[in-house]
Amino acid sequence: MDIFSGLLHGFSVALQPANLFWCFVGCFLGTVVGILPGLGPAATIALLLPLTFKMDPASGIIMLAGIYYGAKYGGSTTSILLNIPGESSSVVTCIDGHAMARNGRAGPALGIAAIASFVAGSVGIILLTVLAPPVALFALQFSSPEYFALMCLGLALVVLLSGPSLIKGLLSLLLGLWLTSIGTDLFTAQSRFIFGQPQLLGGMDFVVIAIGVFAIAEVMASIDAGDKARMLPVPKGLRNLLPSWEELKACRFAFVNGSITGFVIGVLPGAGAAISSFIAYGIEKAFSKHPEKFGHGAPEGVAAPEGANNADSGGALVPLLTLGIPGGGTTAIMLSALVLWGVKPGPLLMTESPDVFWGLVASMYIGNVVLLILNLPMVPVFAQILRMPVHILFPIILGIALVGAYGVSGRLFDIGLLVGFGLLGYVMVKLKYPTPPLILGFVLGDAMERALRQSLTMSQGDLSILVRGWISATMLILAIVILLLPLFGRFNQARMKAIAEGG
Amino acid sequence: MRRCWVPLLAALALLTASAGPAQAQFKPVRTVEFVVHGGPGSGNDVFARQLATIIEQDKLAPVRFQVVNKPGGGSTSAAGYVVSKKGDQHVIACFTNIWLLDPLVQQAAVNRLHDMSPIARLVVEPALVVVLADSPFKTLGQFIEAAKANPGKLRWSGGSITSRENTVRQLLMQVTGARWQFISFPSGGERLAALLGGHVEMMIVDPSEAGEQIRAGKFRAIAQVSERRLPGFQDIPTIKEAGFDIPNVPQMRGVVGAPGMSAEAVAYYEDLFFKVSQTPAWKKFIEDSQLDGEFVRAAQVKPFLLSFEETLRDILKVAGAKVIR
Numbered sequence: 001m002d003i004f005s006g007l008l009h010g011f012s013v014a015l016q017p018a019n020l021f022w023c024f025v026g027c028f029l030g031t032v033v034g035i036l037p038g039l040g041p042a043a044t045i046a047l048l049l050p051l052t053f054k055m056d057p058a059s060g061i062i063m064l065a066g067i068y069y070g071a072k073y074g075g076s077t078t079s080i081l082l083n084i085p086g087e088s089s090s091v092v093t094c095i096d097g098h099a100m101a102r103n104g105r106a107g108p109a110l111g112i113a114a115i116a117s118f119v120a121g122s123v124g125i126i127l128l129t130v131l132a133p134p135v136a137l138f139a140l141q142f143s144s145p146e147y148f149a150l151m152c153l154g155l156a157l158v159v160l161l162s163g164p165s166l167i168k169g170l171l172s173l174l175l176g177l178w179l180t181s182i183g184t185d186l187f188t189a190q191s192r193f194i195f196g197q198p199q200l201l202g203g204m205d206f207v208v209i210a211i212g213v214f215a216i217a218e219v220m221a222s223i224d225a226g227d228k229a230r231m232l233p234v235p236k237g238l239r240n241l242l243p244s245w246e247e248l249k250a251c252r253f254a255f256v257n258g259s260i261t262g263f264v265i266g267v268l269p270g271a272g273a274a275i276s277s278f279i280a281y282g283i284e285k286a287f288s289k290h291p292e293k294f295g296h297g298a299p300e301g302v303a304a305p306e307g308a309n310n311a312d313s314g315g316a317l318v319p320l321l322t323l324g325i326p327g328g329g330t331t332a333i334m335l336s337a338l339v340l341w342g343v344k345p346g347p348l349l350m351t352e353s354p355d356v357f358w359g360l361v362a363s364m365y366i367g368n369v370v371l372l373i374l375n376l377p378m379v380p381v382f383a384q385i386l387r388m389p390v391h392i393l394f395p396i397i398l399g400i401a402l403v404g405a406y407g408v409s410g411r412l413f414d415i416g417l418l419v420g421f422g423l424l425g426y427v428m429v430k431l432k433y434p435t436p437p438l439i440l441g442f443v444l445g446d447a448m449e450r451a452l453r454q455s456l457t458m459s460q461g462d463l464s465i466l467v468r469g470w471i472s473a474t475m476l477i478l479a480i481v482i483l484l485l486p487l488f489g490r491f492n493q494a495r496m497k498a499i500a501e502g503g
Numbered sequence: 504m505r506r507c508w509v510p511l512l513a514a515l516a517l518l519t520a521s522a523g524p525a526q527a528q529f530k531p532v533r534t535v536e537f538v539v540h541g542g543p544g545s546g547n548d549v550f551a552r553q554l555a556t557i558i559e560q561d562k563l564a565p566v567r568f569q570v571v572n573k574p575g576g577g578s579t580s581a582a583g584y585v586v587s588k589k590g591d592q593h594v595i596a597c598f599t600n601i602w603l604l605d606p607l608v609q610q611a612a613v614n615r616l617h618d619m620s621p622i623a624r625l626v627v628e629p630a631l632v633v634v635l636a637d638s639p640f641k642t643l644g645q646f647i648e649a650a651k652a653n654p655g656k657l658r659w660s661g662g663s664i665t666s667r668e669n670t671v672r673q674l675l676m677q678v679t680g681a682r683w684q685f686i687s688f689p690s691g692g693e694r695l696a697a698l699l700g701g702h703v704e705m706m707i708v709d710p711s712e713a714g715e716q717i718r719a720g721k722f723r724a725i726a727q728v729s730e731r732r733l734p735g736f737q738d739i740p741t742i743k744e745a746g747f748d749i750p751n752v753p754q755m756r757g758v759v760g761a762p763g764m765s766a767e768a769v770a771y772y773e774d775l776f777f778k779v780s781q782t783p784a785w786k787k788f789i790e791d792s793q794l795d796g797e798f799v800r801a802a803q804v805k806p807f808l809l810s811f812e813e814t815l816r817d818i819l820k821v822a823g824a825k826v827i828r
């Protein structure tokens with residue numbers, strides 16, 4: 001079946017009234033899951049799996065996939081409004097999204113997030129439709145040295161996330177790298193830095209850390225500053241609640257960047273949506289004409305990561321549907337769902353179960369439209385939340401933060417961690433240490449260490465394996481270039497300007 | 504005196520009357536956490552989700568069974584988590600060999616399987632040694648010869664160092680004198696991708712994970728880790744038949760409860776999983792994935808675990824691992 005007739009067949013499946021209904025249900029649930037921190041798509045799909053047994057496999061996968069990509073739409077809401085990442089893939093959105101909210105542009109930020117999600121999500125599906133088999137082969141080219149180089153490239157972005165002091169940014173990054181090494185080492189099965197706490201054997205969850213150093217720390221810093229005037233301005237009028245034409249125009253490149261970066265990284269089984277959103281943000285800032293605006297409410301800083309995490313959904317389905325390889329927790333559950341319905345996920349899925357494959361792909365085109373329609377009208381409603389006085393808003397933020405951290409794995413221990421990281425974040429804010437590099441180090445450090453050790457085992461300790469392939473060599477060179485950026489040219493002037501402005 | 508005896512006796516009678524049936528009829532009242540040590544998509548994870556799904560599909564339990572992934576350090580994180588839930592009647596885990604192995608070889612793995620509450624052993628899993636379909640290695644012997652010619656150049660992908668993949672490798676290296684690398688990947692998906700992409704030359708994988716790839720012509724099985732040939736792979740020799748005299752390393756999967764689980768709760772879960780093992784869905788799963796589905800009850804699991812631990816200890820010593828317990 002060629003692509004065109006396949007897609008046509010897919011739409012004939014996806015447009016059946018029952019399947020349209022399940023697509024809507026999935027998208028709606030996904031949005032809700034995305035908005036609620038701590039409740040992730042993986043847990044929700046596991047929860048709803050028994051309900052799908054009576055369904056046709058095509059309907060079932062259409063609904064479950066709706067939850068999967070729908071959650072990424074909703075994830076930005078609490079990031080922007082409350083500085084609490086709703087999903088791991090929305091951590092980066094906090095940086096500029098919440099800054100926009102502080103500038104009274106919460107509505108436009110939410111609108112841009114929804115539009116970026118729609119554009120990049122759709123591009124991701126188009127790429128999934130036309131490129132799935134060749135792209136899957138590309139993903140298989142990625143071996144440990146390539147993953148190592150990719151993570152290095154990601155870590156080099158610290159330069160762009162650091163703010164005025166590069167040294168402070170690097171220190172923050174190092175702290176993140178250390179935190180990620182806590183737990184049990186895969187290679188030797190020995191524990192590291194657990195300080196006698198068995199709860200630390202499995203390491204820490206980065207949503208807990210992000211909520212702590214972002215949301216809790218900000219609430220504490222605001223209370224400490226004592227200024228009631230810090231109440232967020234929410235201008236009246238619909239025009240101020242939707243993104244302006246200038247803002248959308250500024251995001252042109254971010255839409256493209258988010259789409260491609262998200263899809264390419266999404267295809268790789270060893271990299272998650274959080275990584276793609278970080279890298280898209282970094283690329284956006286590196287190529288921006290006004291990098292100094294990032295971190296202070298640049299709309300591109302919302303569009304790029306939000307686009308990337310949605311394009312990532314399309315990418316992540318490539319290895320799942322063409323090779324039977326799940327890239328992460330959520331796709332793994334979808335894989336076992338397919339098995340339980342009697343569909344055999346693997347290299348033969350596309351030819352043996354065209355209803356499932358093409359029906360799912362077609363439903364995602366519809367789902368993205370559904371999600372845009374679901375999310376855009378909610379923007380003005382959600383933006384009103386910020387009208388609340390701080391003595392009501394702050395307790396709400398703290399409450400959601402606590403529930404979110406607890407919800408990650410249902411351990412009281414995580415609440416303790418949350419408080420600890422809240423304090424750490426507060427101290428960092430006070431001493432003007434940037435917190436995003438810490439999260440960056442934590443997210444990428446683990447995967448980077450693993451990839452390095454796998455590479456060196458493969459080559460018996462020969463470091464040249466890291467630059468032997470053209471993909472890894474290119475990425476490592478790029479990483480070095482980014483690291484050297486601050487020493488040269490326009491970029492440095494921009495940084496100096498930021499320092500002069502006290503940013 | 505007589506006046507206070509009556510209510511006391513009545514209370515006693517009530518207590519015994521209510522305690523008896525209430526204990527015998529343990530029923531979970533909230534979501535049961537079903538702990539697995541692998542990341543999502545790993546063999547263990549898929550296995551546990553299959554069990555949980557049959558329980559929900561056939562409404563065998565009044566509550567949901569939520570699979571909880573606790574990867575890290577082989578089974579150490581998961582075992583630590585289960586032990587931290589001591590006395591909890593709603594925490595069970597899916598154990599495999601590695602739960603016995605980890606405490607034998609590493610200091611930090613202090614939580615031993617037989618100190619928890621064994622419920623049942625569900626399956627013994629054979630495995631296949633696979634290479635890419637266009638690989639030059641047609642037999643395990645050819646691989647070993649190539650490894651001898653290029654010491655340390657060839658690679659297997661697998662899980663932690665205490666996994667069966669590595670145990671079999673250690674045993675084979677011991678008897679042949681050949682040497683090759685073992686590359687650890689946290690998830691089953693990444694291990695498959697490493698072989699599919701040609702970044703490693705071989706892997707040991709469950710028939711359930713390899714079956715589709717073989718059917719699609721991507722992988723070729725060259726040996727099986729099993730006592731006897733599997734029905735679906737009659738023409739593939741076992742490792743022993745291939746000429747390598749190493750002890751078979753069976754991979755078992757079973758269910759264990761948190762330490763201090765009441766006898767009634769253990770009996771409840773034992774009965775529950777027995778019911779699961781009798782469902783058509785389970786029997787089909789066993790057949791499709793080519794498993795040995797003999798159900799072993801709680802009373803026999805503990806002595807089995809103790810004796811199997813001895814066997815594993817011997818295997819580990821032969822494999823040259825440092826056994827500390």
